[in-house]
Amino acid sequence: MFAGLPELGISNGEDLKETLTNCTEPLKAIDQFQMENGILLPTLQSALPFLDLHGTPRLEFHQSVFDELREKLMERVAVIAEGKEEDRYRKLEELLEKSFPLVKMPSIQPVVMQVLKHLPKVPEKKLKMVMADKELYKVCAVEVKRQIWQDNQALFGDEVSPLLKQYIVEKEAALFSSDLSILHNFFSPSPKTRRQGEVVLKLTQMIGKNVKLYDMVLQFLRTLFLRTRNVHYCTLRAELLMSLHDLDISEICSVDPCHKFTWCLDACIREKFVDGKRARELQGFLDGVKKGQEQVLGDLSMILCDPFACNTLVLSIMRNLQELLSQDALPRDSPDLMLLLRMLSLGQGAWDMIDSQVFKEPRLDLEVVTRFLPAMMSVVVDDHTFTVEQKLPSEEKSSLSYPTTLPESFNRYLQENRVACEMGLYYVLHIAKLRNKNALQRLLPALVETYNDMAFGDIFLHLLTGHLTLLSDEFGSEEFCSVVFDGFLLTSFSSKENVHRHTLRMLLHLHHKVLPSCMETLMKTLDPPKQCSEPLKELYTQLTEKMEAQKKSPPPTDETPSLDLGLHPVTVPTTASTPTTPL
Structure with missing residues (x-):
């Protein structure tokens, strides 16, 4: 605890122990030790007995003085470091030389650390000593650690x-x-x-x-x-x-x-x-x-x-x-x-x-612009044409049905070009945002095979599952469920755990909207294998609990609203021309 004091010529506990062991008059020896090592202020000696009369221990007094002086010294170090004097860092280095031997002493350590913190270049020898001692390294300021890190x-x-x-x-x-x-x-x-x-x-x-x-x-x-x-x-x-x-x-x-x-x-x-x-x-x-x-x-x-x-x-x-x-x-x-x-x-x-390490801009495949984008735009036009057709009077409608296939170049570029694939995926999100069920049913199956399986990446699935909440009512349709689950998500869930997790995430929110027969099949299919991660098991358990809770308290069925207007029957006096039925 008092390591380093002898190096500075200051007596420590060991010196006092030796003095008391070898002396003949212990009280005089203690007085002498106090005189030599106490606060060297002549006027203080006559004041100390007053503290004794008030029952204040000398330790408490010296500790409070020590704490006050330490705070003043640390403030002074900061002032010197922030000053404009040319020799400010020399002063701090001198103080570091005097105080560093006491760096292991808990009461002095903050002062040493304050000096180290404010030195833009700590002497290498001191840095190595701090780095070698885990306790010192742990408590030193980040400013000191930076100097250690830059060479390590x-x-x-x-x-x-x-x-x-x-x-x-x-x-x-x-x-x-x-x-x-x-x-x-x-x-x-x-x-x-x-x-x-x-x-x-x-x-x-x-x-x-x-x-x-x-x-x-x-x-x-x-x-x-x-x-x-x-x-x-x-x-x-x-x-x-x-x-x-x-x-x-x-x-x-x-x-x-x-x-x-x-x-x-x-x-x-x-x-x-x-x-x-x-x-x-x-x-x-x-x-x-x-x-x-x-x-x-x-x-x-x-x-x-x-x-x-x-x-x-x-x-x-x-x-x-x-x-x-x-x-x-x-x-x-x-x-x-x-x-x-x-x-x-x-x-x-x-x-x-x-x-x-070949730092050259990749050439953009021009066919992405001349073939893929026109193919994607043709999908937009098909959708727009069908929408307009549906709004026409029945006598003007043609027998046009919504297209189910996609242009060959659209599918090919989704599989072969990452820039095209990224745009294709965002187009699917755009369609989902518009709640366009027909276009989504047409596009989703094409995402089973994409460049580097980008459609099964976490970012796209995170966005897609969020966008599908806009079409929650459509999950009551067997056709829509078949496209979303059988036609897309379930094609890779067994080999890609992240797809399994995203599917369960979505069902946690939409299970009550999904067709019951379809939901039953999904629960069997999505049962996690034995060798799977804890988050996946947890998601499945949460979904199972939600399903059980739903069975116990089914949502109230919508009753056919009564046509009773709340009017009380009124009896009308009978005459030959009036019926006797109450109104």
């Missing part, structure tokens, strides 16, 4: 790794949330709100203004993205940069070549739309990548691979296509649409680019 990537990785795992767990929990709504989904929180998350704030604090640590975190994110293909690491890359932007950390923002691009894209994500002005700004950044600096495309592609960025780009493409339809214009003639497709393509190719 493995140690920094150990600190950051649990936070990155926590971030992914939180994102996946949001995708499997028990809430099922089109209004409050994965993409609902604004960018600013997302940046207030615990992990982003902690990482921002750990990095501070240290460019080296920022680069390390980016390298961790690239490595993990390559290893796992998990796009949430791309989200964190963008959120971290914008969190530092919010704090105005120019030391980092000014050296990250992606800063202005990310800032502009962040504004688009907030609006969930890329307008013409911002589209031109973003294009300027992409076109401005100079020869020899192509590596920045790797980071730009990661930022565009962020699901929030991708969501904004595809929603903007859908809006753009609607405008083109209303103007009878071709997709290839729209510069804004071509730029959105270019950015979507760059984002979708992020993993390949970072993996191959």
Whole structure:
């Protein structure tokens, strides 16, 4: 507890013990020890007996003086560090030399830590001593840890790794949330709100203004993205940069070549739309990548691979296509649409680019524009034609039935091209949002085979299940249930546990709307296998309990409303011409 005092020439408990062991007059020895080691203030000696008369122990008095002096010293350290004097850091280093031997002493440790915290460059020897001692490392300020971390990537990785795992767990929990709504989904929180998350704030604090640590975190994110293909690491890359932007950390923002691009894209994500002005700004950044600096495309592609960025780009493409339809214009003639497709393509190719280390924009397959988009638009036209046909008077109607097949090029591009597939999936969501049952029944079976099984990814299934709540009444139809479950979800649930979970999530909300015979079959089919995760078992148990509760208290049946108007029968005096029936 008193380690380090002898080094400074200050007596400790061991010295007192030795003095008392070897002396002949203990009381005199104690007085002498107090005189030599007490507060060296002559006027205090005569005042101390007054404290004795009041029953105040000397320990309590000395402790209160010590605490007061320690607070004053710590305040003074902060004042010196924040001052303008040229030799301020030399003063702090001298104080560190004097106080560091007492760093293990609990009462002095806060002073030592305060000095370390305010030194922009702690002597390497002291840093190594702090790093080697687990207790000291644990209590030292983040400012000191930054200096340790910047030369110890493995140690920094150990600190950051649990936070990155926590971030992914939180994102996946949001995708499997028990809430099922089109209004409050994965993409609902604004960018600013997302940046207030615990992990982003902690990482921002750990990095501070240290460019080296920022680069390390980016390298961790690239490595993990390559290893796992998990796009949430791309989200964190963008959120971290914008969190530092919010704090105005120019030391980092000014050296990250992606800063202005990310800032502009962040504004688009907030609006969930890329307008013409911002589209031109973003294009300027992409076109401005100079020869020899192509590596920045790797980071730009990661930022565009962020699901929030991708969501904004595809929603903007859908809006753009609607405008083109209303103007009878071709997709290839729209510069804004071509730029959105270019950015979507760059984002979708992020993993390949970072993996191959070939930093070159992927070429957009022009047939996506000349063949796939017209095929998708023809589906829109078919639907519109059928809707108009239904509104015509019966004598003008043709025998036109709703088409069930899709253009061959539409199906082919869904399977072979990831940019086309992304647009196709969002078109399905658009159809569901419009509550267009016919078009949805036509499109869903085509999603069984998509590029890289994108239709069975968590983000799309999270959105689709939320959108299907808008068509809840349609689940009473055997045909609709057959398309949604047999024609799509159940085609892969046995091999993909996430599909199984999303199906159960949806049924937890819609089970009372689903055709009873269909629900009975689904419960047997969706019974989890023995080798499955706990969340899946839990979901199935919840659904079973809900079904049991529903059986015990069935919803009240709608009775045919009575035609009784509440009028009492009135007897009318009988005459030859009036009937005797009461009214």
